[in-house]
Amino acid sequence: MDEINNVIVISDQHHGCQVGLFPRAGFRLDGGPIVHPGNAQLKILDAWDEFWSKWVPKVTRGEPFAVVNNGDSVDGAHHGAKTQLTQNYADQAKIAYEVLAPIVDKCQGRYYHIRGTEAHVGQCAEQEEQLAQRLGAIPTEHGQHSRYDLWLRVGHALCHFTHHIGVSSSHAYKTSALMRALTEILVNSALWRHEAPDIIARSHAHQNVEVKEPSANHYGIGFVTPGWQAKTPFVWKIPGGRSSEVQVGGSLIRCGDEEAYTRHFVRSLGRSIACDIPRVVNAKEPHSEA
DSSP: OOOOSEEEEEOOOOBTBTTBOOOTTOEEOTTSOEEEOOHHHHHHHHHHHHIIIIIHHHHTTTOOOEEEEOSOOBOOSOTTOOOBSOOOHHHHHHHHHHHHHHHHHHTTTOEEEBOOOHHHHOGGGHHHHHHHHHHTOOOOTTSOSSBSEEEEEETTEEEEEESOOOOOSOGGGTTHHHHHHHHHHHHHHHHTTOOOOSEEEEOSSOSOEEEEEEETTEEEEEEEOOBSBOOOHHHHTSHHHHTSOOEEEEEEEEEOSSOEEEEEEEEEOOSOOOOOOOEEEOTTSOOBOO
16 A cells, blocks of 8 residues: 555444434335334434534544554344344444445555454354455455454554554553553564554543653654543443433544654534434335445
């Protein structure tokens, strides 16, 4: 791939969840019913449209960019949850493809797909691998279209992407796991005499946070992306989760004339977003279909 100075990082769309990302025009499930997005999903879609139509062109200055989808694109059938629109994995993958295929077009195929949590995306991330292959994600040297991590040079900056990061129930320790991750990867790079990353990107927590340390290349940066899912019953049980704002959005890594830096698009869905169950309508209504 030619040198790229812009990378957009998204994650945690949880397609197939009642409060995850969903096609605005609706979707026909395998059994025939047509489902339309609920109120929470419509708010998420408003932010999604603003992100891609306004924010991304602005922060990339109209230049070419790559996209790293940092895991958990589908919701799966996890932890005995009842919050999925459907637990049919084929339907979830079709929903995800319908939303993400236009994004692959926007980045002109410069699309990388990271594997998320097995509870969501299957053992060995089998659901995510199938989706990434259909989307035409750039493969590894061994032909996998999804991967557990990615080392990518953005301009002169070396960046590392992987999905998982520790999560704290206390807002006061929100940066702790990220600072540990940044420290650990720098130490391991030194131990094995590898080039150290300038920027690391993590996801999984659905809450944006960033840490920054001065370095010879201006800064060493670590950040966690927001997600694209409203609160599920699991979040309402967590002390820090039940009182926190829902964050949706994505991130930019850009290499400028002097240094590499980050920007983050974060929108709140409001203080309380109910688990709005999307409407099932009759098959004669307009819909989109994968």
